[in-house]
Amino acid sequence: MHVQDVELVISAVAQSQYPDDTLPEIALTGRSNVGKSSLINKLINRRKMARTSGTPGKTQTLNFYRLDEKLYFVDLPGYGYAKVSKKDREKFSHIIETYLQTRTKLKGVISLIDVRHEPSEDDKAMYNYLKYYGIPVLVVATKGDKVSRGKWNQRESQLKKALDLNQTDDFVIFSSQTGIGADKIWQWVGEQTEVEVD
Template sequence: MQVHNVELTISAVRPEQYPDKYYPEIALSGRSNVGKSSLINVLINRRKYARTSSQPGKTQTLNFYNIEEQLYFVDVPGYGYAKVSQKEREKWGRMLETYFAQRKELRGVISLVDARHEPSELDKQMIEFLHYYDLPILVVGTKIDKIPRSKRNKAESIIRKTLQLNKNDGLVLFSALDKTGKDSIWNWIEEKANIRDGRK
């Protein structure tokens, strides 16, 4: 998709705050500092639209980005940041579970992992959670520009095996630096959101 118009519609914490335009939604999840904001910026052809922060745990709401009046990207709070209190983590957990379990407009989830390392226990829990709700999943392995090309197949294999991905789950290796994987990610989004050639 060629993206020209993007708007942060709302930062929501409760269902009554969700947008009422009912466009298809694609959620993006991942550990704090995994590169979620960088991925969003690459997908929408902006440099700093989605804020990249040096302070992990900064996103505390569901941020709905209206893309071309056709779909929403929903940036969800990053997980696994130690300085966030247990009470806060539980509150985020309830907010995410409500959204993932109840939101009819949700068409799929892009779950980011750092391709340089074996996925963590929290990464595995997120995939198990998404499998439980039978949501379409695209795992995106980030920061692959830091992995030699000769080792990328191995990195992909480790991600797939550790997360116990099934045949319906997608996996794309991505670099915000050289845009590797961008087109494949957009193809998945367009398929799940039922968007073709800029039309729903």
């Protein structure tokens, strides 16, 4: 999808702040520093629309990005960062759970993991949470350029096994450096939202 117009509509912390239009939404979740902002920027062909940071734990709100008046990407707070206080972790969890459980415009979740590492307990818990609530999920293994192409099949098999990935769920290896995997991600987004993404 060639995105012409992108707007960060709101950074929300409560339901009352969610956009009130009718556009479908795709949420993105993952561990802090897994590459959510880089993935968003690559998909929308912008360098700095979603703020990337060398400091994990920076995204502390639900960031609603409206794309071409067709759909939203919703960037959820990252999880699993040790230096975030227990109180803040509980606050972020509440923000995320409230959105995932109540948002009727949510059509699917892109769940990011790092292709180089085994999924963390938080990664597994998030995947199982999404499955429990019946939310369509696409698992995206980021930083594909950090692993040789000859090892991709092996890593995909290992990661799927570690997550106990449902056979009906899709899996994509992605690189924000090369853009590989972006077309497959857009295809999945189109299928979930019924938005034309060609």
